[in-house]
Amino acid sequence: MGKKKILVTFIESGFGHITSARAISDSLKKKYGDVYDIEDCDIMKDNEKTVTFEKFLTRQTQATNKIHGYGFMIFAVMEAFGGEKFLEFTHKTIFKSFVDATVEAFSEHKPDCIVSTHYFITFCAVEYKRTRDPNCVVVTYNPDNNVHPWWDNRDGIFITNNIFATREAVRKRSFSTKDCKTVNFTARQDIIGCTETKKTLREKYGIDENEFCVVVADGGYALGKCKSVVNSLCRTHKRITIVAVAGKNEKLYAYFMKKKHKENVTLIPLSFTENIFEFYKLADLFITKAGPNSVLDSVFVGTPVLIDYYPHPIEKATKRLFVDKYKCGEYISSPYFIRKRVEELIDDRSPLITYAENTAKFRKDCNGADEIADIINKTLRRKDDL
Secondary structure, rough: OOEEEEEEEEOOOOOHHHHHHHHHHHHHHHHHHOOOOOEEEOOOHOOHHHHHHHHHHHHHHHHHOOOHHHHHHHHHHHOEEEEEEEEHHHHHHHHHHHHHHHHHHHHHOOEEEEEEOOOHHHHHHHHHHHOOOOOOOOEEEEEOOOOOOOOOOOOOOOEEOOHHHHHHEEEEEEHHHEEEEOOOOOOOOOHHHOOOOOHHHHHHHHHOOOOEEEEOOOOOOOOOOOOHHHHHOOOOOEEEEEEEEEEEEEHHHHHHHHHOOOOOOEEEEEEOOOHHHHHHHHEEEEEEOOOOOHHHHHHHHOEEEEEEEEOOOHHHHHHHHHHOOOOOEOOOOOHHHHHHHHHHHOOOHHHHHHHHHOOOOOOOOHHHHHHHHHHHHHHHHHHHHH
């Protein structure tokens, strides 16, 4: 009898789902690579149908970032029409062909366990279990800081990264208490293994160690306030280094490359990079929309956040958790007032010291991805004992 196969699924719908899946895969391979056959799988690239739907999901994510109010409207509709029941109805009618194609893709891999970080993959995994392999174990890690209405509560283990989300899953989304687990936040091995200091990273990238440095980003697609915030900061009379992260937005990257600015401003345009956490770590402040994984990465490396935008309830929950509850930074929506606040912080960095101290609560040595790997192992071993 060969090793059981664990299929860790990747899907592009924003980049947070990929980041979380990578962290889980890293931990599974580190802890149980000799026990299981662990396969990383871009499941939505398996056939023409799945590719089409992944592109649709990506466009929807981009629209929520770009069109003000669109994200809140979409989630309001999902709530109004019954949440998970609406998910099941639409995905067995309107989106049925895409679900069938994804289930078929699972059949090609023949997994004993499917690991998901996205609602669509979870739904398809449950359908695969119900129609193809009743012995398959479905494990979902929700990388968000709340539980939105389209998570499938019919089967499988559902894992969240904070107790408030777990309570929401049970009390509001009707998940089974026994199937809900709470772990610490997940961290990728490259972040855990980063031993470089703020000083050495500034030397590495040629940034003055004494100059105030901000990183401005806006998710992988940079479709929110990144451009307007950078433009506002470039008007300051204070000495500042601005790392402007355009991500995969080539048009915005070209704009930053050509942008003229004052002599007191150092502007460093940055396209999509895997080691973006190094820039978070060398910065005094990270200015971003409330993407759960971007904010978490910054907190893990000890850099305070200034959140400028949350396009839907998921990211509003991130702002509530990290700014309002854990006090790791601030929320300011106006680019003008962001510049004014940054100028205040350049003159008095004491608030940033307090925020940085609060980030220390998030310990990388208590990695939620390791806990998820243990949960998967325990579940598979329990099935063997039955």
